[in-house]
Amino acid sequence: MAAAEGIAMNSTQSVSGLLTGRLSALMFMQFFVWGAWNVTLGLVMQTVGVGSLIANAFSVGPIASIVGSFLLGMAAARFLSPKMLMVVLHLVGGVLLFLLPTLLTPEHGASFVWLLLGYMILYMPTVGLANTIALKSFGERVDRFPFVRAFGTLGWIVAGLLIGWAGLSASPHIFEAAGVVSLALGLYSITLPNVQPDAPQGKSLVAEVFCTEAFGLMRNRSFLVFILCATLISIPLAMYYAYASPYVGVVGIENVGGTLAIGQMSELVFMFSMPFLYRRFGVKPLLLVGMIAWALRYALFAIGDGGAGIWAIYLGVALHGVCYDFFFVAGAIYTGTIATPKGVNAQAQGMLTLFTYGVGMLLGSQIGGLLYAQLPEGATVADWHQLWWYPAIAAAVIALLFQFTFKNPAKEAHA
Numbered sequence: 001m002a003a004a005e006g007i008a009m010n011s012t013q014s015v016s017g018l019l020t021g022r023l024s025a026l027m028f029m030q031f032f033v034w035g036a037w038n039v040t041l042g043l044v045m046q047t048v049g050v051g052s053l054i055a056n057a058f059s060v061g062p063i064a065s066i067v068g069s070f071l072l073g074m075a076a077a078r079f080l081s082p083k084m085l086m087v088v089l090h091l092v093g094g095v096l097l098f099l100l101p102t103l104l105t106p107e108h109g110a111s112f113v114w115l116l117l118g119y120m121i122l123y124m125p126t127v128g129l130a131n132t133i134a135l136k137s138f139g140e141r142v143d144r145f146p147f148v149r150a151f152g153t154l155g156w157i158v159a160g161l162l163i164g165w166a167g168l169s170a171s172p173h174i175f176e177a178a179g180v181v182s183l184a185l186g187l188y189s190i191t192l193p194n195v196q197p198d199a200p201q202g203k204s205l206v207a208e209v210f211c212t213e214a215f216g217l218m219r220n221r222s223f224l225v226f227i228l229c230a231t232l233i234s235i236p237l238a239m240y241y242a243y244a245s246p247y248v249g250v251v252g253i254e255n256v257g258g259t260l261a262i263g264q265m266s267e268l269v270f271m272f273s274m275p276f277l278y279r280r281f282g283v284k285p286l287l288l289v290g291m292i293a294w295a296l297r298y299a300l301f302a303i304g305d306g307g308a309g310i311w312a313i314y315l316g317v318a319l320h321g322v323c324y325d326f327f328f329v330a331g332a333i334y335t336g337t338i339a340t341p342k343g344v345n346a347q348a349q350g351m352l353t354l355f356t357y358g359v360g361m362l363l364g365s366q367i368g369g370l371l372y373a374q375l376p377e378g379a380t381v382a383d384w385h386q387l388w389w390y391p392a393i394a395a396a397v398i399a400l401l402f403q404f405t406f407k408n409p410a411k412e413a414h415a
Contacts, residue, residue: 016144019193023134023148026192028155029185030130033090034123035156036178037097039260040169043245047170050109051246055369057113058242062362064120066354082129082136083192089129090186093122097179101172136195146275150268157264164258170249214339214351222407223338226287227355229402230331233291234360236298236391237323239368241361244301244317247384251313252306259313263320270325274333277326283334284406290327291399293319298392302385328356 038061042054080088096119103112131149138144159177168174218224248256277286297319304312332352339348371387 019137020144020148022192023137024151025188026130026133026185027148027150027152028158029181029188030126030155031152032155032159033093033097033178033182033185035159035264036163036181037174038241039156039160040163040174040245040257042242043170043249043256044104044172044174046246046249048104048172049106050104050112052373053109053113054242054246054372055365057116058238058368059362059365060113060117060120061124062238062358062360062365064117064124065361066358068121068124081194082133083189083194086126086129086133086189086192087186089122089126090182090189093119093126094179094182094186096122097175097182100175104172104175133192133195137193146272150271153264153268153271157261157268160257160261160264162257164255164261169245169254169256213342214348217338217342217348220338223335225402225406226331226334227352229287229291229398229406230327230352231355231360232398232401233294233327233395234356235364235367236294236395237356238361238364239371239391240297242365242368243372243387247301247388248313248317250379250384251304251310251381253310253313260317262314263317266318266321267324268321270321271329274325274329278330278333283330283337286326286330287334287406288399288403290323290325290330291395291402293322293326295392295395295399297323298388298395302388302392305381 041057042051045051045054045057096115100112100115100119103109103115105112130152131145134145134148163169163174163177166177168177218227244260245256248259253259297316300312300316300319303309304316335348335352371390375383375387
């Protein structure tokens with residue numbers, strides 16, 4: 001009997017370990033695809049002579065976050081299993097990735113942006129679908145999810161390192177590298193656990209898609225202030241994603257992809273510590289430190305250069321873990337504490353994504369484009385310094401606004 005129980009236990013652990021490995025591979029490829037081209041796209045576009053379209057190219061992600069999540073993430077998921085959606089979206093998306101480099105020229109720049117929008121509408125829902133497959137596969141063992149999700153960040157890091165090592169940081173071939181992995185992920189998704197789509201909750205599709213119950217949470221003043229500041233801080237965030245790579249290239253750093261991967265490495269470190277830090281310090285100190293880190297990062301960019309000031313560039317990139325995890329990861333946890341008692345956690349997280357990666361980053365991409373347009377042709381490091389002071393000051397002002405308006409009594413956090 002004891003031997004039989006031991007065999008059963010070992011079998012369960014083996015299956016559990018195998019499932020963790022399969023889902024880790026899923027997350028690795030999911031974010032490798034995105035990280036392979038997103039990190040240095042601004043540098044590529046500046047190199048091929050379409051730098052004026054960087055703002056538009058980095059606006060498609062926020063638009064796709066909204067449109068793709070509504071049309072595919074919510075509606076289509078009612079009719080197809082998450083697994084089959086992953087297969088279709090990554091296979092079709094992989095084909096589009098191979099087409100994108102052919103349009104990355106001054107003559108076809110506008111067509112490139114439109115095709116990139118089409119691709120991102122397909123890609124963005126797969127981020128949520130990958131999370132859904134992992135969480136439903138683990139069932140009650142959701143404690144395994146942070147470990148699996150960390151492989152997504154690792155995939156982003158490896159993509160940046162490989163792109164930099166291969167000398168492709170300024171080349172349109174970054175899309176082909178992403179396309180290979182996208183096709184591989186589409187085929188690999190056939191083997192994923194066959195979790196079922198979400199069952200309708202008895203509410204209309206319109207009510208679910210537009211998160212009507214989640215918007216009601218903003219009657220909580222603290223949560224309203226948080227959503228407002230999260231939206232505002234996403235404006236300077238967008239400028240980092242769009243213009244960090246061309247700036248790092250201008251200061252003379254050759255391995256741009258590898259350098260920016262330092263930011264994801266720090267993100268990986270802080271991600272594991274976030275639950276402990278949240279319990280130890282609470283939400284307000286973490287959110288405030290995150291916003292201050294954004295202001296500090298841009299100030300470092302505004303004083304760094306390719307000579308004696310190169311340390312400021314590297315430190316600014318390395319602050320990404322504090323910038324991202326202390327605000328966005330802590331913010332997601334805080335959103336859960338407010339939304340879970342109301343039974344609208346998924347809707348609230350979707351609403352947070354809508355305001356940050358949607359509205360905030362869309363505004364940031366366009367505002368960043370206006371500032372970039374003010375740079376002279378062949379801009380020097382000194383010209384770039386002037387650009388970075390704008391998001392530095394904006395982040396500092398938002399941090400002050402948050403400090404004096406956000407109140408989070410314990411009774412509100414668990415209301």
